[in-house]
Amino acid sequence: MPLWIPPVLAFLAGSIPFGLLIAKAKGVNIREHGSGNIGATNVLRVVGKPYGIGCLILDLLKGLIPTLIGISLIRYAGSSNPMAIDALKPYAVELPILNAQILQILTGLAAIIGHNYSPWIGFKGGKGIATSGGVLIALMPAAVVILVLIWLILFFTTKYVSVASIGAALCLPILTIGGSAFHGKLADGTWNKPLFVFSIVVALMAVWRHRSNIVALKNGTENKFSKKKKK
Secondary structure (H helix, E strand, O other): OOOOHHHHHHHHOOOOOOOHHHHHHHHHHHHHHOOOOHHHHHHHHHHOHEEEEEHHHHHHHHHHHHHHHHOOOOOOOOOOOOOOHHHHHHHHHHHHHHHHHHHHHHHHHHHHHHHHEOOOOOEEEOOOOHHHHHHHHHOHHHHHHHHHHHHHHHHHOOOOHHHHHHHHHHHHHHHHHHHHHHHOHEEEEEEEOHHHHHHHHHHHHHHOOOHHHHHHHHHOOOOOOOOOOOO
């Protein structure tokens, strides 16, 4: 198997603008309404809750599935990721540990970049939170549980989706290095260094994609999430 296939497939999967397609099916150009973002939050606000949830799931899956395929096809001696797909094991390539980890991480990162900068819509896209979540479920599922709790606490405390997303993203590198220390891998030097670099890149990317929200928060114009009152 050519080693470039998993990252390229991940980028193409990530680039599918589900939010745009879902809204278009309802006769709405999502880029002309609300925040103009094609992500699940804007789809939920503009098109409706079922469509926003559907968009969230699809955006998550386009990060999860390609990354699962990547960690299943790109392995190293002693690798035992519980998320790997056993059916793909016969087709896997075994590499030195660092090389395999880098390619696995690049596969996940490619899915996120595809979502954030989709070539099908002028290299624009969403903010990558759901797709990043899908990638992280494949790479470090235990950390995702903690990140979801952090997100929920920040969201219900502030009512700002942007604050919850930024806060959870910034906690990712801390959880990555903390998890390595907890499992004793930091002490013996076997910790996943590419994964830590990836966590920093994802955190910074999330902050960068939310820069307009940060400005709005400073100006007091950021929209809080609230339930629509029934008439």
